[in-house]
Amino acid sequence: MRVWIINHYAIPPSMGGLVRHYYFSKFLRQMGHQVRIFTASEIHNTNINMIRDGSLYKEEEMDGVPYTFLKTRDYSGNGLSRIYNMLEFPVRIQQAVKHFAKNGEKSTPLHRQFLQQVLL
Numbered sequence: 001m002r003v004w005i006i007n008h009y010a011i012p013p014s015m016g017g018l019v020r021h022y023y024f025s026k027f028l029r030q031m032g033h034q035v036r037i038f039t040a041s042e043i044h045n046t047n048i049n050m051i052r053d054g055s056l057y058k059e060e061e062m063d064g065v066p067y068t069f070l071k072t073r074d075y076s077g078n079g080l081s082r083i084y085n086m087l088e089f090p091v092r093i094q095q096a097v098k099h100f101a102k103n104g105e106k107s108t109p110l111h112r113q114f115l116q117q118v119l120l
Contacts, residue, residue, distance in 0.1 A: 002034045008089045010039040012062040015046070025065050038096065040089050041069040049074050057096050070096055 003025075010021035025035040041051040041058065050069040051058050058069045070092035075081035 002036075003028055004036050004038060006038045006093060008040050008086070009044050010037050010067075011043055012065070012067060014063050015043055015048070022063065022065055029065070036066050036068055038068045038070060038093060040072040040085065040092075042072045042074055042085055047074075047076070056092065056099065068096065 005021050005025055007021055013019045013022055021037055021039075025037055028035045042049045049072075050060070051071045054071075056071055058071075060067055060069065070089065072085045072088050072092065073081060075085045
């Protein structure tokens with residue numbers, strides 16, 4: 001099964017990020033599923049933005065897990081630029097999903113029933 005994990009702040013462990021998405025994707029991959037993590041290009045609490053050009057997204061395997069970074073603006077602190085960043089992410093997700101679906105890639109939503117089957 002193809003699974004997309006979508007989280008604005010799903011940062012790879014090597015960058016000091018939230019690792020639950022990483023470990024969940026590793027677990028699903030060990031079970032034979034294809035997993036892709038979609039996350040924002042601006043790495044939270046750093047000055048790193050994974051995309052510096054006009055690209056919609058950047059694919060990169062990090063720590064053994066495929067990540068798709070979606071272009072979002074830089075920000076620091078909790079000001080207006082962070083609010084713009086937070087509003088930009090769902091728009092980028094919609095654009096990326098359309099792009100990947102157009103190229104034949106589709107995902108199955110993770111429902112509670114599926115998670116119960118996988119985790120039992």
